[in-house]
Amino acid sequence: MNVLIAGAGPTGLTLGIELARRGIAVRVIDKATEFFDGSRGDGLQPRTLEVFEDLGVLDEVLKQGRSVPLMKIHLSGQLVDERRMAEPVEPTADIPYPNAWMLGQSRTEKILRDKLAEYGVQVELDTAIVGFSQTTDVVTAELSTGETVTADYLVGADGGKSFVRKQLGIAFEGTTDESIRMLLGDVAADGLDHEVGYWFAAKDNPMSGIAMTPLSGGDQFQFGAPLDGEDADTSIEGLQALVDNYAGPGTAKLRDLTWSTVWRPNVRLAEKFRVGRVFIAGDAAHVHPPTGGQGLNTGVQDAYNLGWKLADGREEVLATYETERRTNAARVLGISEDLMQKHVDGDESALERGENTRQLDVSYRDLADTRPLTSGDRAPDAPVVDAEGNKVRLFELFRGPHETLLRFSPTTPSTHPHAVEITSPEAFAIYHAQPGDEILIRPDGYLA
Numbered sequence: 141m142n143v144l145i146a147g148a149g150p151t152g153l154t155l156g157i158e159l160a161r162r163g164i165a166v167r168v169i170d171k172a173t174e175f176f177d178g179s180r181g182d183g184l185q186p187r188t189l190e191v192f193e194d195l196g197v198l199d200e201v202l203k204q205g206r207s208v209p210l211m212k213i214h215l216s217g218q219l220v221d222e223r224r225m226a227e228p229v230e231p232t233a234d235i236p237y238p239n240a241w242m243l244g245q246s247r248t249e250k251i252l253r254d255k256l257a258e259y260g261v262q263v264e265l266d267t268a269i270v271g272f273s274q275t276t277d278v279v280t281a282e283l284s285t286g287e288t289v290t291a292d293y294l295v296g297a298d299g300g301k302s303f304v305r306k307q308l309g310i311a312f313e314g315t316t317d318e319s320i321r322m323l324l325g326d327v328a329a330d331g332l333d334h335e336v337g338y339w340f341a342a343k344d345n346p347m348s349g350i351a352m353t354p355l356s357g358g359d360q361f362q363f364g365a366p367l368d369g370e371d372a373d374t375s376i377e378g379l380q381a382l383v384d385n386y387a388g389p390g391t392a393k394l395r396d397l398t399w400s401t402v403w404r405p406n407v408r409l410a411e412k413f414r415v416g417r418v419f420i421a422g423d424a425a426h427v428h429p430p431t432g433g434q435g436l437n438t439g440v441q442d443a444y445n446l447g448w449k450l451a452d453g454r455e456e457v458l459a460t461y462e463t464e465r466r467t468n469a470a471r472v473l474g475i476s477e478d479l480m481q482k483h484v485d486g487d488e489s490a491l492e493r494g495e496n497t498r499q500l501d502v503s504y505r506d507l508a509d510t511r512p513l514t515s516g517d518r519a520p521d522a523p524v525v526d527a528e529g530n531k532v533r534l535f536e537l538f539r540g541p542h543e544t545l546l547r548f549s550p551t552t553p554s555t556h557p558h559a560v561e562i563t564s565p566e567a568f569a570i571y572h573a574q575p576g577d578e579i580l581i582r583p584d585g586y587l588a
């Protein structure tokens with residue numbers, strides 16, 4: 141089997157790893173001539189960290205990233221408050237990574253690319269998909285290099301403006317709010333403490349200002365400033381003027397502006413996630429406002445859901461991708477849009493509570509049309525004892541492309557290659573299990 145993935149953002153890379161580690165021939169092409177260097181999606185949600193543990197990239201992500209910084213709120217030059225987007229909470233036996241983790245998207249992508257390369261797959265830059273057709277058996281794609289590729293499946297992970305989605309004629313319904321615009325980018329700022337974040341605004345208009353959030357692995361901050369109708373100046377001089385205006389002249393001297401853009405909130409959901417042998421995933425299938433930090437995370441989860449199903453190849457399994465992920469995307473879009481409105485209205489309390497954004501509560505329970513794959517909630521972590529008598533976490537046993545059979549105090553032997561015998565009372569409690577229960581955990585960590 142072979143799969144062509146168009147787009148090497150976080151979605152395409154995650155899918156590439158998922159397929160390559162199952163020994164499936166995969167090509168990951170990208171129309172860009174070089175890798176994008178902006179921080180964009182810099183908030184990794186707890187569920188994404190769990191996926192990254194399974195993919196074997198979590199250690200690097202933790203090493204290179206940082207915790208969510210304290211934000212110092214300055215109004216008219218005075219420090220008036222200090223707060224965090226979400227207060228950190230302690231890990232528990234069932235939730236090992238309860239807090240979001242900050243890492244600029246370009247760094248996350250580099251880590252994923254390095255992992256993909258370990259499986260012998262290099263991203264092919266300057267290679268766009270420019271046309272394709274399909275039969276019931278095969279997809280034939282035309283590349284900008286002039287090459288024609290045949291593949292069993294094509295996945296469009298080619299971002300919000302997805303060529304693949306448009307070519308399939310899939311509607312992308314939703315809104316682009318032209319009334320809200322934000323200046324976003326990455327810059328270094330001498331005079332600011334890189335351990336914390338800042339919000340600078342005027343006392344009489346506290347919602348109009350500039351946020352500076354420290355980026356790990358250097359001295360840059362990601363900045364974000366709502367634009368009130370003024371012409372956007374994306375140059376460093378324009379940005380310096382904005383910072384001087386909100387923070388006071390001399391507060392910060394900007395340098396090293398590597399990315400700057402004017403962004404409009406877009407909330408859209410594709411009508412379908414699949415036509416025949418062609419799938420769409422990530423921003424190609426749903427685009428989000430940045431509030432709540434869901435876009436990148438939802439794309440990673442799409443890829444994690446789709447990878448093992450493509451490898452499985454049975455139609456009834458493949459059919460569940462759209463049902464599970466489109467339902468989830470619709471829910472997540474509701475959350476991000478809600479938070480965006482609260483942000484516009486000046487109510488930051490929901491964001492501060494980290495409400496609903498951790499993606500740990502994503503569930504595929506009670507979805508119609510997912511038979512025979514009746515599925516449930518996320519399989520939690522739990523302390524167990526492995527076959528050699530060592531104390532391990534369930535997530536360590538889930539690592540890899542396989543499914544896992546949990547057997548609670550079994551009385552008979554099992555032939556399942558990944559059966560785990562569980563006697564720990566804590567695991568019984570976490571799984572609400574009774575002696576003799578058996579629970580199958582899908583390769584993507586959901587109760588089957």
Ligand SMILES: Cc1cc2nc3c(=O)[nH]c(=O)nc-3n(C[C@H](O)[C@H](O)[C@H](O)COP(=O)(O)OP(=O)(O)OC[C@H]3O[C@@H](n4cnc5c(N)ncnc54)[C@H](O)[C@@H]3O)c2cc1C
Nearest residue numbers: 147149150151171181269298299422423433434435436437
């Ligand atoms: C300012 C900003 C802040 C954000 N903050 C967050 C956050 O905190 N948390 C979060 O989760 N998300 C955030 N996001 C969203 C996040 O950046 C996106 O959701 C994420 O990049 C989507 O990943 P993707 O792989 O689906 O698509 P993309 O990252 O858009 O990747 C698509 C790739 O496809 C390539 N491509 C396009 N057309 C073709 C073609 N025809 N052929 C081949 N390749 C093609 C492109 O070059 C690109 O590399 C933010 C976005 C922005 C702009």
